[in-house]
Amino acid sequence: MKTTPFWWEEAEPQHGERSFDKTTCTALIIGSGYTGLSAAITLAEAGLTEVVVVDAMRIGEGASSRNGGMIGNSAKFTLAQASKRYGEKRASEIMDDYGSSMSFMIQRAATLSDPIDLNLSGAVVAAYTRKDLTKLREMRGRLASENQKNMDILEQDKVHSVLKTDIYRGAMVIHGQGTIHPGKYVQALARRAVDLGVRIFTGWRFLGARQDGQGHVARLQNVENRDSIEIHTDRILLGVNGYAGPETPWLRKRSIPVQSYMIATEEMPFDLLERLIPQNRAVFDTKRVLYYFRRSPDGKRILFGGRARFRTSTAEQGAEGLRGFMEHTFPETRGVALSHAWLGNVSFALDFCTHGGRMSDGIYYVSCCNGNGISGQTYLGHRIAEHMLGRPNTDRGIIGSRFPRLYFYNGKPWFLPIIGTGYRLLDKAARWLD
Numbered sequence: 001m002k003t004t005p006f007w008w009e010e011a012e013p014q015h016g017e018r019s020f021d022k023t024t025c026t027a028l029i030i031g032s033g034y035t036g037l038s039a040a041i042t043l044a045e046a047g048l049t050e051v052v053v054v055d056a057m058r059i060g061e062g063a064s065s066r067n068g069g070m071i072g073n074s075a076k077f078t079l080a081q082a083s084k085r086y087g088e089k090r091a092s093e094i095m096d097d098y099g100s101s102m103s104f105m106i107q108r109a110a111t112l113s114d115p116i117d118l119n120l121s122g123a124v125v126a127a128y129t130r131k132d133l134t135k136l137r138e139m140r141g142r143l144a145s146e147n148q149k150n151m152d153i154l155e156q157d158k159v160h161s162v163l164k165t166d167i168y169r170g171a172m173v174i175h176g177q178g179t180i181h182p183g184k185y186v187q188a189l190a191r192r193a194v195d196l197g198v199r200i201f202t203g204w205r206f207l208g209a210r211q212d213g214q215g216h217v218a219r220l221q222n223v224e225n226r227d228s229i230e231i232h233t234d235r236i237l238l239g240v241n242g243y244a245g246p247e248t249p250w251l252r253k254r255s256i257p258v259q260s261y262m263i264a265t266e267e268m269p270f271d272l273l274e275r276l277i278p279q280n281r282a283v284f285d286t287k288r289v290l291y292y293f294r295r296s297p298d299g300k301r302i303l304f305g306g307r308a309r310f311r312t313s314t315a316e317q318g319a320e321g322l323r324g325f326m327e328h329t330f331p332e333t334r335g336v337a338l339s340h341a342w343l344g345n346v347s348f349a350l351d352f353c354t355h356g357g358r359m360s361d362g363i364y365y366v367s368c369c370n371g372n373g374i375s376g377q378t379y380l381g382h383r384i385a386e387h388m389l390g391r392p393n394t395d396r397g398i399i400g401s402r403f404p405r406l407y408f409y410n411g412k413p414w415f416l417p418i419i420g421t422g423y424r425l426l427d428k429a430a431r432w433l434d
């Protein structure tokens, strides 16, 4: 079993330029995942020259080439909950941002020259309890009638039409959502950015910046030989998500990094998998500690993911828990060998909302995908870029929303094992009471 992402078989992250020959640029973007690359594309498309992306690892080597490739656009809270937190106007703008992300991502994908294995056969939200099914039904009922048409509620006896398992109490099918190959997608974004004149440097770590008139002087360090350089720039964007280090303390106090694990099976008979997960839809369940799964783009493997562990662990350790749940979900997969097991970091905010904006030192950021960011971070990369360009009415919704900080926390989430255990107990209790 390999401990690298299955996606890297076809799209292993590549280095960008290694030797740094620039001392000035108009925009310096830290992070070459969906956020950073999407922002770079929007800036370059707007005609900004000298846009530079820097990553400490290879291009897209963070979560963007490690995820499940399941694309959707749902917020982890309702409009009513958001209104209490942010006020009605901001809340409705935030919901608009979530609602716009998927269609924006599809538009952006259409501008890419490389294939990304886009499959829009739909997503299945599998209800773990009857109460969860009721909540899904209520959520659908609150939507405008044209949006309700995109969703079907399935009672327990109909679940087999979309998922061959007996463990769920019902499901909601969301049409128009689906899957991509996440590694190919991040590579295609990088190619588009480079075609537009963006320079991508890898193996360089951002160490911090000082203000310099209207702009900044950023310090970068070569990861291998530790040489440091300075670069003058008009704007800086941090798109570091779950990989925020001590050099970005303001973000570290507000974002909680969480490891997420995935496994891929060896190839299995296509017909068997077509029976288990027909049409290769994306599936995720309604548990607090959720599991999500799909088939590989060729339909011959199951890819299974979730937050299998809450202590810092290895990919192999995470794989044990995931395999157990996969076999519980689909007894037909018992004994199937795993070809890959891997992990990556996502980041969560205290209010489960993604945030973006500008810090007091003038540096822009987008952070906290809350576990779900293929379309969201693509869209917010674009939205923050529009804000960086000074376009009107861009300081709304997620951009400029209040980003709550955690007290007694410096970036090391010591409390995660306690919260994880609590969530698991609540999931078990909910099922027991069901």
Ligand SMILES: Cc1cc2nc3c(=O)[nH]c(=O)nc-3n(C[C@H](O)[C@H](O)[C@H](O)COP(=O)(O)OP(=O)(O)OC[C@H]3O[C@@H](n4cnc5c(N)ncnc54)[C@H](O)[C@@H]3O)c2cc1C
Pocket: 030, 031, 032, 033, 034, 035, 036, 054, 055, 056, 057, 058, 060, 061, 062, 063, 064, 065, 066, 067, 068, 069, 070, 071, 072, 204, 205, 206, 207, 239, 240, 241, 242, 243, 244, 245, 247, 260, 261, 262, 292, 305, 343, 344, 345, 346, 369, 371, 372, 373, 374, 375, 377
């Ligand atoms: C296992 C897993 C499964 C997931 N499944 C899904 C899914 O099915 N659907 C979905 O929508 N989302 C999913 N996600 C979440 C999704 O992958 C992320 O939301 C998204 O990739 C975040 O993109 P990003 O550009 O913000 O961050 P990343 O892709 O994580 O990029 C951040 C980059 O910043 C760089 N960096 C950090 N600090 C510095 C520094 N100081 N200097 C230089 N570079 C720095 C890192 O090297 C990294 O490359 C999953 C994530 C994981 C880990």
